[in-house]
Structure formats: structure tokens, C-alpha cells
Amino acid sequence: MREISYTVPAEFDGVQAQVFLKSRGISRRVLTALKRSGGLTRGGGILRTVDAVHAGEVITLQLDGGETSVAANPELSADIVYEDEDVVVFNKPPFMPVHPSQRHHDDTLANLFAARYPGLPFRPINRLDRNTSGLCVCAKNQFAAAALSGSISKVYYAITDGTPPGDTVDAPIGRLGDSVIERCVTPDGKPAVTHFRKIAGERRALLRITLETGRTHQIRVHMAHIGFPLCGDDMYGGDCTAISRQALHCGEVEFTLPVSGERITISAPLPEDMAAILDGTNERT
Structure with missing residues (x-):
């Protein structure tokens, strides 16, 4: 059971509990769950979402896992x-x-x-x-x-053979024929925009990639569409001689902490198999 408490500030004196809690990022769905479980309290007693709250009161949420x-x-x-x-x-x-x-x-x-x-x-x-x-x-x-x-912003890292031209792919993505899994660029697909820039590498390029949209296989499809499929991506035509999976890594996420509202950034280094093919130590014969 997770318990979260908020003290009502002066500017919310006299407003309904639901108005105050929504200002703290509590969604309607969570408020509904709290009403059903009796998990919204004030001074040890049940608080209804329509009840008025007053400055200095402590409102407690008991969240069922x-x-x-x-x-x-x-x-x-x-x-x-x-x-x-x-x-x-x-x-x-x-x-x-x-x-x-x-x-x-x-x-x-x-x-x-x-x-x-x-x-x-x-x-x-x-x-x-x-x-x-x-x-x-x-x-x-x-x-x-x-x-x-x-609320999450993500940065991906990918490796291609050679350096793709430009810095943006703006091309709609949809299903490939009757395939449940495979995707392709198609005029009747959903809008998809991928931004990229080379940050390392010579024969192979390490790309830093951000997305405006989140389509299935978006990075893989877009890189293949411009003629630079990801290394190891057997579904979309990548060279699989140096790595046994698509060379794609979510290396950075930025998000807002639910209670404090602090914006934080978390990162993870490039995994060994991707780092190895940049310097050629993982070449297969």
C-alpha cells in the first residue's frame, strides 16, 4: 500500500477535494479508484471528492497496488x-x-x-x-x-553501416500487407517523424535518435526506408554478420516524478555488443 499526503495551501482553501487533487496530477481514474476503496482521507476520516478542503489540512491517499x-x-x-x-x-x-x-x-x-x-x-x-x-x-x-x-522523453542509439544523409525522416508507417508484425513506409500509413544525428563511428555510424511519434518499429523502418537499415536487423535488411540483433538501445529517458514534480534524466551506457561493432572487435568471419 502506497500512502501519499498533501497539505492544502492557502490558494486552494474552500475548493472541492477533487479540484485540489487534480492540481497535484491525480487523474480522474485514480480518484474513482480512491472513492471505491475508501482510500481518500482527511484527519483519519473518509473524504469525499466533492467535499471542501481548507488551508493547512492534510489530505492522504492510500493507493492499493x-x-x-x-x-x-x-x-x-x-x-x-x-x-x-x-x-x-x-x-x-x-x-x-x-x-x-x-x-x-x-x-x-x-x-x-x-x-x-x-x-x-x-x-x-x-x-x-x-x-x-x-x-x-x-x-x-x-x-x-x-x-x-x-510525460516521458526518450533518446535512442542505433548503429548503421555508413552514415545516413540528412537528419530527419518524415514518412508515414503502416502494416506490410497482411503481416501482424512487419511495418513499412506507405502513403496510407500513420504520420511518423524520426530525427537523427551521427555522434560517433567511421565505417559504421552511431546515431542519436529522437522521435516525434511512436509507431511500431519506427526507427527500424525509417532507417531501412532511406537505405541504411540498422546493423543486425534481419527483418528490415540489416547486415547480421557482426551482431545478432538489431543495434538499437534506449539510452536516455526524461520524466517528471509523480509526487515531487521534479524532472529527472536517467541514462544507460551503450551495451557491449553494440560498442564492440563500432570499434570492430566483434567482427565475425
Whole structure:
């Protein structure tokens, strides 16, 4: 059970509790859950969302963690690069799915989360493909999930053979034929914009990438579209001789902490397999 308390400032004296709490980033969905559970209190007594609050009063939220049906797997590991009472940020290794599926029942980040935080539902705020490494932000309660949703800025790092021209790809993305997984640039797709710049490398280029949109496989599709697929990306035509997965890493996330409102930036270094192909130490013969 997560407990959060707020002291009502003078400028909110006499307003409804829901007005004050919404000013603190509490979503309507969380308020509804608090009403159902009786988790909104003042001075030890139940507080209704329509009740007036007054300056100096302490309003307390008791957030139920919820339930989970995901099997715990304590044998899995992923580095934790940030953690507080509301948020945990994992550095997900490559080849680990985020969610269980028909082919992956107990080897996912969700299974690891279930082992580390028994009983808490798995609430990832950003998601990564199985073979993509990097930072995955997870909320520990419904309040944090609502506060974090839409607030995360991400920076990706990718490696291509050669340096792509320009710095932006603006091309719509949609499904490739009847494929459930594969995507392509297509006129009737959804708008997609990718920004990139080279930050290192000679024969191979290390790109720093940011997105205006979040389409499935967006970076991979856009780089392939301009003739520079990611190294190791067998789905979109990348050279797989030096690395066994797409060379893509979520290396930086920026978000606002749910309670304090502080904006923080978390980073994770380039993984060994990607660093190796930049300097040629991981070449295959």
C-alpha cells in the first residue's frame, strides 16, 4: 500500500477535494479508484471528492497496488538504474521480451518484476522490442502510471553501416500487407517523424535518435526506408554478420516524478555488443 499526503495551501482553501487533487496530477481514474476503496482521507476520516478542503489540512491517499497474474521468475536479472516508491527504471537486456506471450511465458521483464515486487501489477510506461536493449520505465501504482503516461522523453542509439544523409525522416508507417508484425513506409500509413544525428563511428555510424511519434518499429523502418537499415536487423535488411540483433538501445529517458514534480534524466551506457561493432572487435568471419 502506497500512502501519499498533501497539505492544502492557502490558494486552494474552500475548493472541492477533487479540484485540489487534480492540481497535484491525480487523474480522474485514480480518484474513482480512491472513492471505491475508501482510500481518500482527511484527519483519519473518509473524504469525499466533492467535499471542501481548507488551508493547512492534510489530505492522504492510500493507493492499493492491485493484483497480478504474472508468474514470478527470480532467476531473471536486469539492472535497476533508478527506483523510488512510485517508479522503477530497468536497463532491459537484449533478447528479453517486456510482456509474456505464447512463446515467452516466464522469461520476460514482467516475470522479473513479479519476482521483485510480489503482488504489484506490471505497468510499463514505455515498451521496447524483445531484441532492443535499454531503459524501461515502470510504475508501481496506478497514480504513478497515470502521472507518467505521456510525460516521458526518450533518446535512442542505433548503429548503421555508413552514415545516413540528412537528419530527419518524415514518412508515414503502416502494416506490410497482411503481416501482424512487419511495418513499412506507405502513403496510407500513420504520420511518423524520426530525427537523427551521427555522434560517433567511421565505417559504421552511431546515431542519436529522437522521435516525434511512436509507431511500431519506427526507427527500424525509417532507417531501412532511406537505405541504411540498422546493423543486425534481419527483418528490415540489416547486415547480421557482426551482431545478432538489431543495434538499437534506449539510452536516455526524461520524466517528471509523480509526487515531487521534479524532472529527472536517467541514462544507460551503450551495451557491449553494440560498442564492440563500432570499434570492430566483434567482427565475425
